[in-house]
Amino acid sequence: MSVREGRAWVYGGGIDTDLLAPGYAMKKSPEELARHTLEAVDPDFAAQVRPGDMLVAGEDLGIGSSREQAAISLKTLGVSAVIAASFARIFYRNCMNIGLPAMRFDPAGRIKTGDRLRFDLAAGRLDNLTTGEGWTVAALPPHLMAMIAEGGLMASLARRFNPEPQDAGHGAAPGSLT
Amino acid sequence: MAATLVEKILARAAGRDAVSPGDIVTIGVDLAMAHDSSGPRRWQARLEALGARLWDPDRVVIVSDHYVPAVDAESAAILKQTRAFARDYGVKHFYDMKGICHVILPENGHVIPGMVIAGGDSHTTNAGAFGAYAAGFGATDMTAIAATGETWTTVPDTIRVEITGTLSDGVTAKDVMLALCRDLGMGNHFKAVEYDGEAVRAMDMEARMVLANMAAELGAETGLIAPDDVTLAHIRAHGGTVGDDAPDRWRSDGDAVFARTFKLDGAALAPQAAAPHSPANSADVGDHDGARIDQAYIGACVGAKLSDLRMAAAVLKGRKIAPGVRLLVAPASARVTAAAAKDGTLETLIEAGAVMLPSGCGACAGLGAGLLAAGEVCISSTNRNFKGRMGHKDASVYLGSPYTVAASAIEGRVADPRPFLTGRRAAA
Numbered sequence: 001m002s003v004r005e006g007r008a009w010v011y012g013g014g015i016d017t018d019l020l021a022p023g024y025a026m027k028k029s030p031e032e033l034a035r036h037t038l039e040a041v042d043p044d045f046a047a048q049v050r051p052g053d054m055l056v057a058g059e060d061l062g063i064g065s066s067r068e069q070a071a072i073s074l075k076t077l078g079v080s081a082v083i084a085a086s087f088a089r090i091f092y093r094n095c096m097n098i099g100l101p102a103m104r105f106d107p108a109g110r111i112k113t114g115d116r117l118r119f120d121l122a123a124g125r126l127d128n129l130t131t132g133e134g135w136t137v138a139a140l141p142p143h144l145m146a147m148i149a150e151g152g153l154m155a156s157l158a159r160r161f162n163p164e165p166q167d168a169g170h171g172a173a174p175g176s177l178t
Numbered sequence: 179m180a181a182t183l184v185e186k187i188l189a190r191a192a193g194r195d196a197v198s199p200g201d202i203v204t205i206g207v208d209l210a211m212a213h214d215s216s217g218p219r220r221w222q223a224r225l226e227a228l229g230a231r232l233w234d235p236d237r238v239v240i241v242s243d244h245y246v247p248a249v250d251a252e253s254a255a256i257l258k259q260t261r262a263f264a265r266d267y268g269v270k271h272f273y274d275m276k277g278i279c280h281v282i283l284p285e286n287g288h289v290i291p292g293m294v295i296a297g298g299d300s301h302t303t304n305a306g307a308f309g310a311y312a313a314g315f316g317a318t319d320m321t322a323i324a325a326t327g328e329t330w331t332t333v334p335d336t337i338r339v340e341i342t343g344t345l346s347d348g349v350t351a352k353d354v355m356l357a358l359c360r361d362l363g364m365g366n367h368f369k370a371v372e373y374d375g376e377a378v379r380a381m382d383m384e385a386r387m388v389l390a391n392m393a394a395e396l397g398a399e400t401g402l403i404a405p406d407d408v409t410l411a412h413i414r415a416h417g418g419t420v421g422d423d424a425p426d427r428w429r430s431d432g433d434a435v436f437a438r439t440f441k442l443d444g445a446a447l448a449p450q451a452a453a454p455h456s457p458a459n460s461a462d463v464g465d466h467d468g469a470r471i472d473q474a475y476i477g478a479c480v481g482a483k484l485s486d487l488r489m490a491a492a493v494l495k496g497r498k499i500a501p502g503v504r505l506l507v508a509p510a511s512a513r514v515t516a517a518a519a520k521d522g523t524l525e526t527l528i529e530a531g532a533v534m535l536p537s538g539c540g541a542c543a544g545l546g547a548g549l550l551a552a553g554e555v556c557i558s559s560t561n562r563n564f565k566g567r568m569g570h571k572d573a574s575v576y577l578g579s580p581y582t583v584a585a586s587a588i589e590g591r592v593a594d595p596r597p598f599l600t601g602r603r604a605a606a
């Protein structure tokens with residue numbers, strides 16, 4: 001489950017939270033809000049993105065508001081990972097917390113929109129299947145790795161508040177946030 | 179071992195003697211804050227699923243500010259849920275339609291030097307003006323904090339920003355921040371910014387809050403200013419309790435290690451305006467070639483406190499806004515409105531042609547009154563001007579200080595406020 005595969009949607013730097021989750025749509029349901037994702041920069045994105053696809057961006061992805069909907073909308077659309085040269089801190093945490101892996105990687109000159117990507121989180125490996133290039137990428141800190149494996153922060157919290165192993169199959173130990 | 183202010187706070191909160199940048203630590207939270215958009219409506223179902231209550235209802239502050247007053251049935255439902263949550267979960271500090279969260283906290287003495295404050299809003303950094311570690315978190319992180327009273331962070335490097343000299347007349351903390359967004363950029367992610375220098379020490383707390391608030395625009399995790407007598411006096415005047423030893427305890431050591439020191443010459447700074455669609459698009463106000471405007475907006479946590487309204491009034495006194503331009507004023511809190519009513523500030527604004535709006539986030543977040551149509555141009559005292567934030571995605575927003583917004587309302591274009599201020603002084 002740590003391997004994700006899909007097409008790349010590549011954008012530049014400064015993709016902010018108002019672009020990801022526009023204020024005028026914030027009162028709508030998660031599904032409706034997700035349809036507005038990135039519409040000011042790419043009206044086709046929300047309609048054409050498919051499960052497994054990855055959002056790839058330049059510097060400062062997710063800069064701006066703390067609104068978690070910016071990350072949730074991507075997940076709702078089926079985006080399987082976000083890759084950017086740099087991330088705004090709150091957005092980065094939000095992605096991890098909902099189980100959407102966020103990886104620092106500068107895509108400039110390496111990934112184009114439509115390229116097929118394969119991302120192996122556990123192995124720390126990103127491959128561009130279209131160009132045949134591949135890269136070793138930085139591993140996540142262990143506590144984030146464990147949280148993603150559990151399915152996100154709510155799953156970790158559920159174990160903390162209800163230590164009875166309801167779904168022991170996942171194998172992660174109950175424990176603190178870190 | 180020498181430590182920066184943020185390292186001292188995080189070491190205390192982690193129960194350690196010392197921490198270093200890069201350490202991943204679990205920290206206890208002293209105060210958790212959320213508003214109607216980020217709080218109960220996002221927390222409640224999660225807490226119920228966990229079977230969890232608030233870890234300490236006395237240390238949770240809930241503020242209704244984003245959807246106030248309700249403009250439709252959806253926002254009314256959000257506010258209704260917020261009120262019910264505050265009651266059912268025993269939230270001790272619930273401020274319903276009293277003002278914007280970042281202004282409400284210090285207005286009620288909640289912010290004390292050395293605290294860890296976690297807020298469900300990116301401008302939670304505002305509280306760092308009092309020498310606290312104050313950082314924004316998303317809804318799931320905040321749910322975890324509300325339920326457990328703790329979270330994790332990677333101890334950040336500190337960028338020291340020294341603002342030297344004395345700011346000129348008509349130049350404000352807002353202008354400092356717009357210049358810094360350009361010069362330092364908005365990509366200082368996972369870093370702390372500590373402001374210091376003669377110009378900072380000379381600022382009152384309302385101005386210092388502008389620096390800390392807009393640390394969010396620098397991309398920083400938190401923005402801090404070490405406390406001094408000005409800080410202590412402000413806290414005590416607003417009902418907070420703080421020891422005289424706070425300034426000695428909560429400051430960076432003289433030999434602390436900063437990732438970088440950036441100096442800004444405050445004396446040489448002119449009023450700034452940021453062009454659409456980024457706070458980093460700032461330049462001297464005169465460099466914007468007098469772009470015409472449809473709307474001028476004085477609002478938000480960062481730009482509608484009492485001192486901001488007074489700045490606008492200083493420019494507008496005895497003058498009228500340009501025909502065809504609308505000036506909207508949304509004071510940051512009910513207390514600000516009351517004080518501005520009492521001292522004549524509101525009268526000055528209204529006589530100049532301002533339309534008063536409710537206290538709340540309003541147009542700043544694109545949720546309340548004062549939104550823009552496609553093709554319209556606004557100059558605003560708010561903190562960010564991202565595309566689509568204040569109404570239609572094809573609207574344009576300039577950012578400036580309250581002086582600059584007021585001068586622009588008079589001229590009908592982006593204008594330098596200084597002639598209006600010197601003119602007034604000469605006339606007086």
Ligand code: SF4
Pocket residue numbers: 278279280299301477478479480538539542543560561
């Ligand atoms: S006034 Fe604007 S910046 Fe401040 S909390 Fe409200 S929406 Fe955020």
